[in-house]
Amino acid sequence: MSTRWGMTVPLAGIPLSEHAEVYRTLADAGFTDLWTSEVAGSDAFTPLTLAAAWTPGLRLGTAVAPVFTRGPGLLAMTAAALAETAPGRFQLGIGASSPVVVGDWNAAEFTEPFQRSRDMLRFLRPALAGELVDRQFETFSVRRFRLERPPSVPPQVLLAALRPGMLRLAAAEADGVILNWLSAKDVHTALAEVKTDKPDFDVAARIFVCPTDDAEHARRLGRRMIAAYLTVPAYAAFHRWLGREEVLTPMWQAWSSGDRKGALAAIPDKVVDELTVHGSPAECRARVEAYVKAGVTVPAMALLPTPTLDSGDTPAILELLAALGRS
Structure with a gap:
C-alpha cells in the first residue's frame, strides 16, 4: 500500500x-x-x-x-x-x-x-x-x-x-x-x-x-464532470493522446454544436467508470x-x-x- x-x-x-x-x-x-x-x-x-x-x-x-x-x-x-x-x-x-x-x-x-x-x-x-x-x-x-x-x-x-x-x-x-x-x-x-x-x-x-453504491448517481455526476473538463482544449488533447479520440468524439461533436444533453448521453459508462471511482x-x-x-x-x-x-x-x-x- x-x-x-x-x-x-x-x-x-x-x-x-x-x-x-x-x-x-x-x-x-x-x-x-x-x-x-x-x-x-x-x-x-x-x-x-x-x-x-x-x-x-x-x-x-x-x-x-x-x-x-x-x-x-x-x-x-x-x-x-x-x-x-x-x-x-x-x-x-x-x-x-x-x-x-x-x-x-x-x-x-x-x-x-x-x-x-x-x-x-x-x-x-x-x-x-x-x-x-x-x-x-x-x-x-x-x-x-x-x-x-x-x-x-x-x-x-x-x-x-x-x-x-x-x-x-x-x-x-x-x-x-x-x-x-x-x-x-x-x-x-x-x-x-x-x-x-x-x-x-x-x-x-x-x-x-464518489463513495456510494448508487452507480446511476455516480455515473450521472461523472458524466457532468467529464463533459465540463474534457471539452477544455488541453484536456481534450490529453485524452486524444491517451487513445480516447474515437470514444469521446461523439461527446466533443455534440458539445461543440451546443447540444449539452447529447454530449452527456454520448459518454459511455465504460469511460465514466475508468475516470471516476465509485x-x-x-x-x-x-x-x-x-x-x-x-x-x-x-x-x-x-x-x-x-x-x-x-x-x-x-x-x-x-x-x-x-x-x-x-x-
Whole structure:
C-alpha cells in the first residue's frame, strides 16, 4: 500500500471554520496528506494554513496554484509563508490552469502556458531557497527579488502535467509531477514520459471519488464532470493522446454544436467508470490503490457529492471519511 494517502479539502457542505474536526478525522483514519485546488471556491493556501495549525502531523500540498494568477514574487511569498508554518510538510504544486480561470475570472492573459509554467518553476526554485533573483525570463522579468523570510526548509515544487512536453519538464526540473483526469491504466502512459532518477520524485494524482453504491448517481455526476473538463482544449488533447479520440468524439461533436444533453448521453459508462471511482468505501479504497500500483506515490481523493456528503449531517460525513481511510 502507498505510504501516503491524501484527501482534497475543503469539503463542500462544511464551513471552513469547522474543518478542524474534518482534519482530525482524516488524520485518525490514516490519511497523511491534505491537498487543495484553486478554481472558484477556496484559494489553495488558506485551508492548508488552517490545517497546519489544527493538525500539525499532516502533509500539505497545492494541486494546483496557477502560474498566471499571482505574480512571481507574490507566489513565492505565499508559498514561503506556508512552508514556514509547516516546515518540511508542504509541497507547492503549480500548473497552467485554464483560459476560463486565468482569463475570464482573473483578468490575466492565458498565453504560452508551457513557457510560463517553465519560467515560474525556474524562478521559484532559487527564490524559495532565499537566493536573489534578477533575471529576464521568456514570459516575465524579475528585478532583484529576494525573500525577506525564506523558509528554513524550502518546499518541494511539483508541476502539473498532462502531455509529453510538460511531463518531461516536470521530470527534468521539478521535484514531482501532478496528474489529473486519468485512469489507473493511463498512469503507465503518462509516466513513460517521466524519466528521472531523482530519489524523492513524487507522482501525485487527483482521483475523483464518489463513495456510494448508487452507480446511476455516480455515473450521472461523472458524466457532468467529464463533459465540463474534457471539452477544455488541453484536456481534450490529453485524452486524444491517451487513445480516447474515437470514444469521446461523439461527446466533443455534440458539445461543440451546443447540444449539452447529447454530449452527456454520448459518454459511455465504460469511460465514466475508468475516470471516476465509485462504490462502497472499501471498493473506492481498492480502486485508489490501483493508481498506487501503477506508480502514483501520492493519491489524493477528490470527493464528488453523495446524499451523505450533501446531507449537512456532520457526524455521518465524518463517519464516511473515516471509512475511506486506511486505519
